[in-house]
Amino acid sequence: MRIALIGYGKMGKAIEQIAISRGHRIDLIIDQNNQEDLCKENLKNIDVAIEFTNPQSALNNYQTCFDANIPIVSGTTGWLEHLPEVQLKCENGSGFFYASNYSLGVNLFFELNKKLTELMAPFKEYNIDMEEIHHIHKLDSPSGTAITLAEGIIKNHPIKELWIEGMSSEAKEVSIYSKRHGSVPGTHTITWHSEVDQISIQHQAYSRKGFALGAVLAAEFMPKKQGFFGMKDLLNL
Numbered sequence: 001m002r003i004a005l006i007g008y009g010k011m012g013k014a015i016e017q018i019a020i021s022r023g024h025r026i027d028l029i030i031d032q033n034n035q036e037d038l039c040k041e042n043l044k045n046i047d048v049a050i051e052f053t054n055p056q057s058a059l060n061n062y063q064t065c066f067d068a069n070i071p072i073v074s075g076t077t078g079w080l081e082h083l084p085e086v087q088l089k090c091e092n093g094s095g096f097f098y099a100s101n102y103s104l105g106v107n108l109f110f111e112l113n114k115k116l117t118e119l120m121a122p123f124k125e126y127n128i129d130m131e132e133i134h135h136i137h138k139l140d141s142p143s144g145t146a147i148t149l150a151e152g153i154i155k156n157h158p159i160k161e162l163w164i165e166g167m168s169s170e171a172k173e174v175s176i177y178s179k180r181h182g183s184v185p186g187t188h189t190i191t192w193h194s195e196v197d198q199i200s201i202q203h204q205a206y207s208r209k210g211f212a213l214g215a216v217l218a219a220e221f222m223p224k225k226q227g228f229f230g231m232k233d234l235l236n237l
Contacts, residue, residue, distance in 0.1 A: 001024045001025070001047045001048065001223065002024070002025050002027045002045060002047045003019055003024055003026050003027065003028075003047065003049070003050060004026075004027065004028040004029075004030070004038075004043060004046045004049040004050070004065075005019075005026050005028065005030065005049075005050055006038060006049055006052070007030070007031065007050075007051060007052040007076075008029050008031035009031075009052070011052045011075065011211065011212065011215075012029075012050075012052055014208045014211070014212035015212045015215050015216060016029075018213050019050075019216050022216060022220075024216070024219075027046060028043070028046060030061075035057070038061060039064065040064070040067055040068040043065065043068035046068075046070050047070075047071075048070065048071050048219045048222050048223055049065045049072050049073070050073045050074075050216075050219050051065075051072055051074040051075070051076060052074070052075045052215070054076060054078070055077070055078035055079040055139070055140070058076040058079045059085070059086075062074070062086060062096070066089050066094045069094075071095030071096070071097070071222040071223060071224075071225055072094075072095065072096050072097065072222075073219045073222055074096070074097070074098050075099065075101075075102055075211070077100055077140050077143065077144030078139065078140035080144075086098075086228070087228055090227050090228040091227075093226050094226065095224075095226050095227065095229075096227075096228050096229070097218045097221065097229045097233075097234075098229075098230060099218070099230055099231045100143070100145050100147065100148045101145040101148070101186070101211065101214075102210075102211045102212075102214030102215045102218065102231070103186075103203075103205060103210040103211050103214055104213070104214055104235070105203060105205075105210060106145060106186075106188075106205070107214075107231040107235060109149075109201070109203040111237055113149050113152050113153065113190060113201065114153075116192070116201060117152065117153045117157050118156050120157075120192050120199075121156065121157050121158055124159070125195070126193065126194045127171070127192070127193060127194075128153065128160070128175075128190065128191065128192050128193075129174075129175045129177065129191050129193070130146060130149060130150065130163075130174065130175065130177065130188070130189065130190050130191075131176075131177045131179065131187075131188070132145065132146040132177070132178055132186070132187070132188050133179045133180075133184050133186070133187040133188075134180055134181075134184055134185075134186050135180065135183045135184050135185065136180045136181065136183075138180060141165065142165055142176045142178045143178070143186070143188075145188055146176050146188060147176075149188060150174045151163075154174065159171055159172055160172060160173070161173070163175075163176055165177075185205040185207055185208055185211075186204075186205040187204045187205070188202065188203050189201070189202040190202070214231070214234075217234060218231075218234055
């Protein structure tokens with residue numbers, strides 16, 4: 001498979017290593033120094049693009065790939081206010097795969113979070129907090145993973161209606177505490193607490209390799225596909 005790698009930071013380099021180890025080719029690398037090389041001509045022999053950049057450039061990157069009829073796997077977060085535009089493109093024949101987190105473990109954690117929420121929903125004496133910790137270079141806050149976890153809670157709990165960053169005393173709100181320390185790849189902890197006890201679940205990433213592998217597996221899933229896909233499609237969850 002011939003891959004265009006859009007974004008060549010630490011994640012991009014980790015994806016490159018895993019893709020090559022699985023027998024794929026990186027035929028185009030785009031970073032901040034050669035953004036002009038992302039064009040229809042350079043994409044004509046590409047099977048799939050993997051995009052890990054930033055919210056400011058992501059939409060333009062998607063549009064260029066859509067124009068070249070190249071399916072995209074994106075791990076960029078912080079752009080979801082424009083999600084309807086991307087979904088419309090997919091309805092018109094484009095292929096797009098998005099996940100707030102490509103770790104296989106995290107996506108299993110998403111399902112565990114939903115199941116625990118369903119179990120806790122009848123017990124109004126419990127409230128919930130979430131803490132997410134990432135490295136100091138993480139651009140968005142809260143993380144896309146934390147937002148996905150919060151949305152999973154909101155959809156499966158009769159009282160919770162929205163999430164906020166920071167402390168809340170409102171029963172309808174899910175509090176998310178965001179911390180940035182050192183080079184932490186990502187730790188997410190969800191705690192249900194009452195006056196007498198608490199229940200916590202946690203996912204802790206040890207390195208970027210888990211995220212990179214998931215992105216490459218998504219890229220292997222996407223060639224010649226049309227529509228909007230995510231990790232549930234890849235993992236049959």
